[in-house]
Amino acid sequence: MGVEGIGARVVRKEDKRFITGKGRYVDDIKLQGMTHAHFVRSPHAHAKVKGIDSSAALKMPGVVAVLTGQQIVDDKVGNLICGWAITSKDGSPMKMGAWPAMAPETVRFVGQAVAVVIADTKNLARDAAEAVVVDYEELPAVADVHAAIKAGAQQLHPEAPGNQVYDWVIGDEGATDAAFAKAANVVKLDVTNNRLAPNAMEPRAAIADYDAAEEHFTLYTTSQNPHVARLVLSAFYNIAPEHKLRVIAPDVGGGFGSKIFIYPEEMVALWASKKVGRPVKWTGDRTEAFLTDAHGRDHVTHAEMAFDANNKITGLKVKTYANFGAYMSLFSSSVPTYLYATLLSGQYNIPAIHAEVIGVYTNTTPVDAYRGAGRPEASYLIERLMETAARQLKVDPAALRRSNFITEFPHQTPVIMAYDVGDFNASLDAAMKAIDYAGFAARKAKAKTEGKLRGIGLSCYIEACGIAPSKAVGSLGAGVGLWESAEVRVNPVGTIEILTGSHSHGQGHETTFCQLVAERLGVPISQVSIVHGDTDKVQFGMGTYGSRSAAVGLTAILKAMEKMESKAKKIAAHALEASEGDIVIENGEFKVAGTDKAIAFPMVALAAYTAHNLPDGMEPGLKESAFYDPTNFTFPAGAYICELEVDAGTGKTSFVNFVAADDFGRLINPMIVEGQVHGGLAQGIGQALLEHAIYDANGQPVTASFMDYSMPRADDLPSFNLSHTTTLCPGNPLGIKGCGEAGAIGASAAVINAITDAIGKNNLEMPATPDRVWRTIHAA
Amino acid sequence: MSTVKLTVNGKAVSVDVEDRTLLVQLLRENLNLTGTHVGCDTSQCGACVVHMDGKAVKSCTMLAGQADGANVTTIEGIAKGDELHPMQAAFRDNHGLQCGYCTPGMIMSAIDIVHRHGGGLDEATVRRELEGNICRCTGYHNIVKAVLDAAGRMKVSQAAE
């Protein structure tokens, strides 16, 4: 490992612009003649739009246009799509209601846009939006899955009778029933996985610029995957063919899934920029983010786990109702199915699993992937079940887990996934040692003498990420392939540009991707640039989500590097009059092994471009590209243990210690990996203790600002105690597993298991607010 | 419309704005100082924190007119040329930022925290003092480390002056 190579804690190249205020986010960009959009949004959860009167608004100062849902439908802008087809157990396709970018006839959640005002300034657009008169006829609303599936419930979409999107199953029901019939013990649990608002700190924004002469659009947008945005906007929304649409995602202030999706505001901005003949900018505010960014989670689940007389798990039955909100967002259908139920085996050897997932429409903001996406729901369920089982069976929770761990790999679970490698005992050992698990009983007893309720909770998670093999996801219904592309451009002076389809919105690609180059060529990372986030520069890419950038995106760069190095070696061998097989790359030089003959990398690059003396038949230049499609998901896993105290008087929890022992395979930059874990843990702890996106029975959002939605603050969280164990992923040449989501997947169960241990009661839902914990302590 | 005169990052400026203009809008839209960000509507996230007359304030919760005559420093104004402010350097060295959006406000608040507490800072105090700044990426772990690190560096740099 060099000082800037793989495994080095290199400080980030991108930081300089962020710490000096020179980042360039969408809202920082101004274009000549730019107008500003403000949306007229429904205050009702469910209503018919009977008419829109824009006449007063059009007369207001600075107003350029008022555009409505009917106009966007008339102009044949396509409805929003869901890109993953799920088939119900009866063989029928999922039932998808139409979702126009602005509602011409019916609004189905508070905040859905019905019209947009385009004006010279943001303030004037907002002033005029208040003057747009919309005649609504209110309809009854259903706000949660229980209300939505009741007989006689108000229907949202004619396409989806009973408000049901699908009724999907996985696993062997007969084998599972048989296991339960023979079980010595059955453990049952009902859990709700609370709805979350993603809340990237940068609100979504878009600037659309139409060039009438070239019939060409440019869209600056807050996207995790600009190429996918362009594909969808072109192929499905009829904005423009791909070669007439450039999508740029510059610096993006966090995503966590919420910026994967193509939203109505981007479609409207593009369409409107052509209509008004000027660039159109929209920047959301925080309230709009709460109302319109796709939410996460929101499951209601009943589960049962069967054990034999030796406390070995013999079967698992799960039934989950998943709330989709009012419309099916881009990848929503896959989240509670292939990203959730396929992980229900956890770290355990479970011979038979059967899960049923019922997708339900409600009059709420659409729900889609949020950090972890399905896997936190699965991990939380399994780890709550294991803790519940340990208590019911009166065995140590760590010992129960160990006796059921999968220890031989590869391991085929009954729910599709084939785990390639892992060592679950190693991570549990590391976590237990870090927290002094053996000494906990004494610490708990001591805390009791001081009037404190102390608890400890484990969570042994596994996830599938680095998504994913295109063939596999295609067979499961995905509308896209999930490979990644890369291009290595060596300039004549030997500097290097790496073009990648991955997109960094906090993950540090501009540093870690350079580290691979430094590792292979021995050049300083200052000579390498990472180019991403612009469809005019990078040919194609699938973007960043599902912890895939290192395992998939970086591997694509490796493949392109190998091609480039192969050509460069030929050039070097020719120049040094040596055999290609004898050339080695060291410290920025191409050397003839075992001799002092060498040529510096910039000279090789220059030779490639001067082309004065290349091997016969070789093309000039030094630029290579690669597409990489993985052969399997990767399977990060680990053990988290939380120790905390509960204040019995107020129900408030305080952390004593939080340890995380993760196995992510090879780490490119441990500093950045730790940062990813810290952030994930904060979101998992936030879900466990604080966060909940709530609607009242009429579908009115109760938590639409930071005044009501509890965001984790610095004083809500502890410092974390991290460690790593390593089994290299055999599925990619670098042995990488992915680290972006683990914290959010594993943390919440550890926290709830610790609180329920502290208070001695097992039934506690998230978020475990002080009020809820206090009431649970004092419940009969 | 009113004319607002103030000093920003050491330079006197005079700007004509609507009376309803917030200080953050004046900075971002009129002066193109886009390092100061807006992350919420309710004065809670702290992405907009700047220094006004030496104190860390939320520029989204001030009218531009209230800053008339004031001395304002933004994230763009704290480095001395190419030499980073010790807090900026500490954020970079401790990986105290990921997406970078909350970072300018965090740094401006953190400098103020160190000014008020000097070397007597501990982890609990830093966490409590960061109450008005929300970060979604880092889990605060490395931000807290960075502030404590910078507190030491600022003491040293003050001693050197």
Added chain:
Amino acid sequence: MYQTTYHRASSVDEAASLFAKGTEAKFLAGGQTLLPVMKQRLASPSDVIDLGKIKELQGVELSGDVLTIKAGTTYFDIMQNADVQKAIPAIAYLTSVLGDPAVRYRGTIGGSIANNDPAADYPAALLALGATVKTNKRSISAEDFFQGLFTTALEDGEIITAVSFPVPAKAGYAKMRHPASRFALTAVFVAQTKSGEIRVAATGASQSGVMRVPAIEAALKAKWSPAAIDGVSVSASNLLADIHGTAEYRANLIKVMAQRAVTAAG
């Protein structure tokens, strides 16, 4: 924010006359409440009259047994003030857990009590300490001043100039923060006056704003100790209930916070 006209007043009299000229004017103190409300377009004053630069509204005076805090004094200046720390340290503590550091640099005691948010901190201190609110027209006892949710005895155009607190024998404050807004989910201020009277006020709890808690006052009158409150029953009726706390929970918090406030008071 809607269009408005900004004025900076240099004296209380000028502020009052500017107010009289506006059609729907509002006073702006630190702006930490009014501006967020205006940004959300929940208020549309024709004129905003900034009191922030009025010298006569700044400062703290300790005179005998009365601590007077001028209305325009910021939270930061209050919590740093040596007289406040010496005379009524519970007020310095309350101020240190109010808002966040940036808010404390701007927010003022006058602005806070004029708004009378049912979850604000200062109203509890004023009520428990039996403070007097001074305006440009008169003096108003805390009891008379706070009249329910976001409602005070202030007349149109009346400007708070100062708050006078009798220095107590003992006082303490304990706050359970709202997890999102960081206002008081419920907080209690306890005071023992120099004449021996016990006054307890709770904020964040009641549907009608800050309130006295007679049952706890009686228990503390019998014995000034946290344990004295153990047997007190606080009714949940008329208490606030929302997603962050049921009425029963808030009733519990009134007791628990009162106990912790007594401990803090010593």
